[in-house]
Amino acid sequence: MLSLGHLSPSTITPNNLQGLLIEIKDKLPKYLELTNDPKENLWFFYRFLTCSTILYNSRILVVISIPLLDSNNKFEIYQAFNLPMPMQKNHTSIGMVAKYDLDVEYFAVNSERSKYVLLKHQEIQSCTNTFTKFCKIISPVYPINLSKNCITSLFLKKRNDIDKYCRVVVEPNSVLPMASYISSGSWLITTNTPYALPLFVLSFSYYVNIEKSYLVQPNEEVVARCRMSPLSMTVSQLVSAKTEGDVNTSRDVPSAPMLDNSKEEVANNLYPLLKLAEQTVRI
Known part of the structure; x- marks a missing residue:
């Protein structure tokens, strides 16, 4: 085990x-x-402890690395779901969707909401480990009040900063309806016309009538028999998403930020959804 760098009872x-x-x-x-x-x-x-060996005075010394957590650096890891929303022009349905041009998907914010970190791919893997609940961050930590980033503007719901730093990308000729997987069996259906969606859970089946966009999960009756956690709400009423997983926090995720586009050609709001990732970590 020593040659592999693992600590063991031996x-x-x-x-x-x-x-x-x-x-x-x-x-x-x-x-x-x-x-x-x-x-x-x-x-x-x-x-999780690792060790290394050193030869010193004809002896083998085992060096054990023991990480320590700083209680002043407790961060919550968020994942941004950049969901496309249908657009309408002159009240006529067309196949166009719009979404924010976000440069990151995962980011971390401390408990005091004073600092944030834009996470890299390798950091995401270590910081969403449900076993350790701590991780090492190599990305810089920025003061959130000086941020000129779209993702933090959406998180803080600063409307002026959203208009200044967030760019809306329009995708023409989109095939609707379209589905986006959220987590834990949850899908968000994007559509600009009413749509009847058949749902099948084990041996049970039923239909959900969808108008515009909808967050779909099995209903309570079917869920009770299947022992799943129910949640169903329309996107226009989606103001918070519950924390998932065993995390070190009791708070709900902040309200999903919205951008009310006042231009006439955009009849719908855009709803980027911010969801708490698997856990709260110490950096």
Whole structure:
């Protein structure tokens, strides 16, 4: 195991590892903490701690890297669903959709809403790990009040900044209706005409009548028999999305930001949906 860099009970016994971690925990300043409680979940440390070996004075020294969490750097990871919305011109249905030109999909915001991070692909993978609930961020952390980014303007719902920093992209000749997968069996259907959608859940089936755009999940009657979590609402009424997964927060996701385009050729609002990703992490 040492050659692979993994820590195991053969390298250090559980009693010795627990004693070492408790000693470190007792000497930490208040703003620093271990990634887990060594008294309650010692196996957690065996699973993720890494080690290296050094030859010193005819002895092999095992160096264990123990990450510490800064309680002042607690961030929530968000995923932006850039959903296309149908457009209408002169009240005549045409096959055009519009959406925001977003440069990132995932971003992190601290609890005080004073700092943010635009996450890179490799950071997304480590920061959405449901086991560790912490990650290392190499991207710069910016003050959110100085942001000139579209995604943060939408998150904070600053209408003036949205108009200034967000560019709307129009896609002509789109085939409607179209479906976008959200998560946990949830789909968003984009359509500019009423549409009857057949839904099949195991041996049950039913129809949902859709007008404009709709967030589709099984209804309560079918869900109860299938033991799934029900949620169904129209996009025009979608003001919040519940947190999914076991995360370190009790708050709902902030309201889905909207842009009321006052131009005559755009009859519908655009609804980029911000959804809390799998967890809250410490950086």
